[in-house]
Amino acid sequence: MSLRVLPVAALAVLAFTASARADFGPPVEVAPGLATASVAAATDAAGTTSAIVTGTGGPWLVSRPRGAEWPAPQAFPGTAAGSRSIVGPVVSAAGRGALAVAWRIDRPRAYGGIGVAVRDPGTGALEAPATIADETAGGVRHPAIAIDRAGDAVLAYDTGTNAAHLNVAGGIAVALRPAGRPFGERRIVESRLSGPPAVAIARDGRGVVAWSRSRRVYAVTVDTVAGTMGAVKMLSGAAGVSSLVAAAGPGGAATVAWVTHRTTVTGRRSRSSYWIAVARRPAGHQFAAPVAVGKGATFVRDVALAADEAGTATLAWTPMTFGRDHSVGINGITTTTRTATAAPGRPFAAPRVLVPAGDASCTTPSIAAAAGRTALAWACVRHDGHQEFQAAVGAPDDSVPSTITTTDRAAPMMGSIANVVATLDAQGTASIFLVRADPVTSPTPGIEHIIGVMGD
Structure with a gap:
């Protein structure tokens, strides 16, 4: 060709x-x-x-x-x-027809809102788009969404991003959707400037929202069926955080991973180590301390994660x-x-x-x-x-x-x-x-x- x-x-x-x-x-x-x-x-x-x-x-x-x-x-x-009403869409699908789409709304003003559209299994068509956040949120960015086989969904995004240079960070807002119903009221689980959130949901409707702030990693458990969120937990006081990702399994199991690094200086020489930090939570348990995977001297920019x-x-x-x-x-x-x-x-x-x-x-x-x-x-x-x-x-x-x-x-x-x-x-x-x-x-x-x- x-x-x-x-x-x-x-x-x-x-x-x-x-x-x-x-x-x-x-x-x-x-x-x-x-x-x-x-x-x-x-x-x-x-x-x-x-x-x-x-x-x-x-x-x-x-x-x-x-x-x-x-x-x-x-x-x-x-x-x-x-x-320009749909910018940077993210998509999640599960089961027999469950689909969720979230995006940033940049019209009439950039970073002006967050929109969502959901398709419940068996319905055949997306519902009419709904606005979850508007200009009263003070700037929004980085929507993340996940849906389970029944149509339960979790949405998270940065809010109040006008307070950050170039709108790169914000507080963390979370909204839950039980199957067949609209998203509930958003809850601000982190008010201080944080990086983009990561979300995951298992087939039983339980999941996790994770984010980083001030070189630390935090997470909150969500139950979309019950419409509840747990207390915010700090998973790690990391040396550095980038490319945060999450996955979920049945019974509350979850995995959160991110790229981290550490630089040591000896005399006039410096040496950096990079690795994937992984915090895991078995079903019915709390998150264990993070462990290092793939540690080495070569630079790592980002990491991807998925779970069946x-x-x-x-x-x-x-x-x-x-x-x-x-x-x-x-x-x-x-x-x-x-x-x-x-x-x-x-x-x-x-x-x-x-x-x-x-x-x-x-x-x-x-x-x-x-x-x-x-x-x-x-x-x-x-x-x-x-x-x-x-x-x-x-x-x-x-x-x-x-x-x-x-x-x-x-x-x-x-x-x-x-x-x-x-x-x-x-x-x-x-x-x-x-x-x-x-x-x-x-x-x-x-x-x-x-x-x-x-x-x-």
Whole structure:
């Protein structure tokens, strides 16, 4: 496939699908002709995949039952084409049709509100969007949402962000939704400036909200069925916190993980260590003290985490090496991607290498987990500026994934590395979405868009 850079960046969203016993098929163009900036997607246990596509003229909603053809994208309910009313959407799906979407509202004022839309299982359509927070909140950002198979949901976000430079932090607001009912009143569980929250919910409606403040990590237990929240607990007085993530299992089990580091100085020399800090709570117990996973001297920017219905959790992270040979990776920056898995009530096993060190720089994988399997997808950039997209599907404790596929190379990178999203259903079907440079199909340069999926 011959590709080149256009005067105006041409972006595409592709989707690929792979069954439990088959390799990924060719990419599917899900939203032809649409100018796309990003995609957020999730697949429920029954295999219905829903994607929210944002960009010029958007947002759009694309929803496909397992094995069906991809339908034409539709305007997101309650929005007009080109609306700035949906920014940075996040998506969660579970069970047989349960879906939750949350986003930031930037119109008429940036950071002006938080919107949500929910689909209960068996109803077939999203409810009309609801505004959870408006301009009276003093600025909002970083919505995070999770839904269980019955339609119970938990939403968290930063509030009062006008008090922080560039609205990067805020207090932590949480709202709960019992199945079939609207979200309840928000509760401010942290009034001081904090980082983006992470949320997770198990199939029984119990979950966790976690956040960091002043280099410490905090969490609160939520029960969406009862509509209750526990007391705020400090999980760690960490040396440093970034990329906070959470996962939940049955009976109140939960995992919270984040990247941390420590720098020691000896004379004129300093040495930094990076690792994934993990705090786990077995069913019926309190959080244990955090432990270090994958400690090393190489820089780690972020971490991904997912857990299946039984609570088996998988971590993925990508240490970065800053080399002097600028002919490899991105100006000499190369990576090695690692994963680690923990069964319910057990510690994380020794990390495994998913993507060995080489001449490329790769993103931390997007990760999904369901029914004892994991799906991971990521993008890599080589020294010539071309991107590759890769995915792996298999049992989380496999030393070698059962499936790994590389797509066609895309055009030289324009700006940041592509947006890649992995989803997975309970039958083992993985759908991988990616935003990439669109091949030149028209003699007239302009913004084009494709959505593709790897799967069935």
